[in-house]
Amino acid sequence: MLHIAADIGASSGRLVTGIIKDGKLDIQEIHRFSNGFTDKNGIYFWDIDHLLTEILQGLSRVLSMGYEDCTVGIDTWAVDYALVGKDGKRLQEVVSYRDHRTDNSIEKLAKIIPKETIYNKTGIQFLPFNTICQLLEENENLLNKTDNILMVPDYLGYRLTGKAVTEITNASTMQLMNVKAKTFDLELLEAISVKKEQFASLAEPGTILGPLRKDWFPELNLPNCTIINIASHDTASAIIGTPGKGENWAYLSSGTWSLLGMELDSPVINEESYKGNYTNEWGAFGTYRFLKNIMGLWILQEVQRNLPENLSFEQLVVEAKHVQPFMQFIHFDDQRFLNPENMIAEIQAYCRETNQAIPKTAGELAAAVFYNLAIMYAVAIEELEAMVGEKIEQLHIVGGGSQNEFLNQLTADLSGKIVYSGPVEATAIGNLLMQLISSNEIDSLEAGRLLVSDSFEIKEYQPSASYEREAIQRFKEIVSKNKSNASLT
Structure with missing residues (x-):
């Protein structure tokens, strides 16, 4: 069929x-x-x-x-x-x-x-x-x-x-x-x-x-x-299509939005999850997607759209690699970045208001996006571990954003976790797995995820010590000091 x-x-x-x-x-x-x-x-x-x-x-x-x-x-x-x-x-x-x-x-x-x-x-x-x-x-x-x-x-x-x-x-x-x-x-x-x-x-x-x-x-x-x-x-389909094994793994569905969380058998609803603005979305087979909704590559899409020069995502990555890291610490979950008239102007205004270096070139703007997204992922992983009470051993990045090797390595470095990327089409694959299960062609979600592992290329990124963890602390300090009342989180 x-x-x-x-x-x-x-x-x-x-x-x-x-x-x-x-x-x-x-x-x-x-x-x-x-x-x-x-x-x-x-x-x-x-x-x-x-x-x-x-x-x-x-x-x-x-x-x-x-x-x-x-x-x-x-x-x-x-x-x-x-x-x-x-x-x-x-x-x-x-x-x-x-x-x-x-x-x-x-x-x-x-x-x-x-x-x-x-x-x-x-x-x-x-x-x-x-x-x-x-x-x-x-x-x-x-x-x-x-x-x-x-x-x-x-x-x-x-x-x-x-x-x-x-x-x-x-x-x-x-x-x-x-x-x-x-x-x-x-x-x-x-x-x-x-x-x-x-x-x-x-x-x-x-x-x-x-x-x-x-x-x-x-x-x-x-x-x-x-x-x-x-x-x-x-996102529910993307997590079904994520080839996670065992219990202590987290996922990052990376695309327009970044959805970072864990698949659990019961919801986590307490003061910490409330204050951290974590969500318990329902999944297939009685599971819960305990996750943080982080502003994702929409930011870069809008930067790209507003640039005077016509640069591809790949070119923006190349430009970002030539920029000194951690020149800005930006809270991209602030509501001001949800749908501004001009994303570049909004990023520059944020940096001006928080007394930070203002990114001007395409590379500087792209670097600001990549480094801060990676920091936000690392912070979310720390919070997840504290709230769930389990040590996360590996992070699976799926979706279109999993193709960004630069961001994948940054995420591994800053989080200290082994990162696995792929498949890119996790959402469509998860959609198909549910149809296969419904049609009795495979007998379980576990069998479906094993099928994904056997069918698609999965890349591994080992964390390195090339980036100082002080960047995460500096990000937290700036966010705490300047966090808008209109923040998404």
């Missing part, structure tokens, strides 16, 4: 096929497309119809590959949603989490229910764009007309099958799920004037959603597709 992962991120999407061949997972990208939010009258929207069209275009290629039947799983980013009316139609465009409507929402929410109460109920970190904050700011008239609030991958599945569900790994990121009751928290829903009945029933990863309604798309020649509810939050 052919399996297809529709893996959609904030900047691009792809359809990746997977099939077990000669004891290895053979994957092939068959369709790639762009994604991004658009400013319409001062509001940032996703073009969700574009994403649906591209999924269908990719599926239309399957028949030409010689396959009449397949399964399909859809994963996307978290927190964003579609409002669907009683007629089954979307009531408005899907607003992006980078929209500024929620800039002050955490403070507004805290006036209704104390933050500590929300965290103890949900175990989810506070981010201004969490679904609870978005719904707090949502248009009241639209909410009154809403029959279903569907997370982005659930909405795409609904458009393909006509069946609506709320897949749990993505649902947990809403900060509306009671971690003990494993369902929606009624007090939190009441606080934002939303009813439980406005959400579809919860679905576990691995359950079948239904067949693709080919009759709805008569203009396309489509295969017979069974849509499967995989772990639809892309």
